[in-house]
Amino acid sequence: MTSDSTTDPASAPRTDAELWDERYRRSDRIWSGNPNTVLVREVSDLAPGRALDLGCGEGADAVWLAGRGWEVTATDLSRVALGRAAVHAAEAGVADRIDWQWHDLGVSFPDGTYDLVSAQFLHSMGDLPRERILRRAADSVAPGGILLVVGHAGFPHWEPNPDPSVRFPTPDEVLASLEPRPGEWEVLLSGEHERVQNDPDGNPTTRTDNALKVRRTG
Incomplete structure (x- = not known):
């Protein structure tokens, strides 16, 4: 049986996992290797326990948490990133405290x-x-x-064609999206903050991010 049409694999839509793997493969390291500033500020005073790091990337946050005594489950969509993260953890001597898991979080999620x-x-x-x-x-x-939950408040100024349909929610909108029951959460932090980040040319620039920190009360 023959067909007069063919499918070019290169033209097929790529999954998010493939897109992120491709991005990580472009360079030996994408991120700084340092833990996120807000995480360090907001978690340093907490007694270590069990932690879940969603979208762990190359593992800096998970390694930092493990170094402070946390038992960490860290997950990402990119297997390339997870591989680098595991190497980082081994070099830091905390590999036994981190469980690296691959998840497409819209489809599967870590247990526990x-x-x-x-x-x-x-x-x-x-x-x-x-x-x-x-x-x-x-x-x-x-x-x-x-x-x-820490996120961007908007596109960086160097973004050439920002998608007008993309919205960056405020902390209050993030909280509302959790659909909390009355009295379920105590809000400890909700607001915007500025952060210095280098642009693609290596020049420092200021970005606005936001953060929501809540404690489950029951």
């Missing part, structure tokens, strides 16, 4: 409950069901535990 669930810049190049993922993240917080 956690004393800390951290979602740092959980944005994607594709169609990410972020609100649904964050509701699942909130469900994973143990009583008395912390949910920390």
Whole structure:
């Protein structure tokens, strides 16, 4: 049986995982290797327990948490990033404290409950069901535990063609999207902050991000 049409694999839509793997392969390292500033500021005083790091990238946050005594489950969509993260953990001597898991969080999610669930810049190049993922993240917080969500407040100035359909929610909108029951969460932090980041040419520039930190009260 023959067909007069063919499908070019190169023209087929790529998955988010493929897009992120491709991005990571472009360079030996994308991120700084340092933990996110808000995570360090907001978690340093917490007693270590079980932590879940969503969108862990090359693993800097997970390695930092493990170094402070946390037992960490860290997940990402990119297997390339997870491989680098595992090497980072081994070099830091904390490999035994981190469980690296591959997940497309819109489809699957790590099991268990956690004393800390951290979602740092959980944005994607594709169609990410972020609100649904964050509701699942909130469900994973143990009583008395912390949910920390940090995200961008807008596109960087160097973005050539920002998608007008993309919205960056405020902390209040993130909280509302969790669909909390009355008295379920205590808000510890909700607001915007500025951060210095180098642009693609290596020049420091200021970006505005936002953060929501809530504690499950029961």
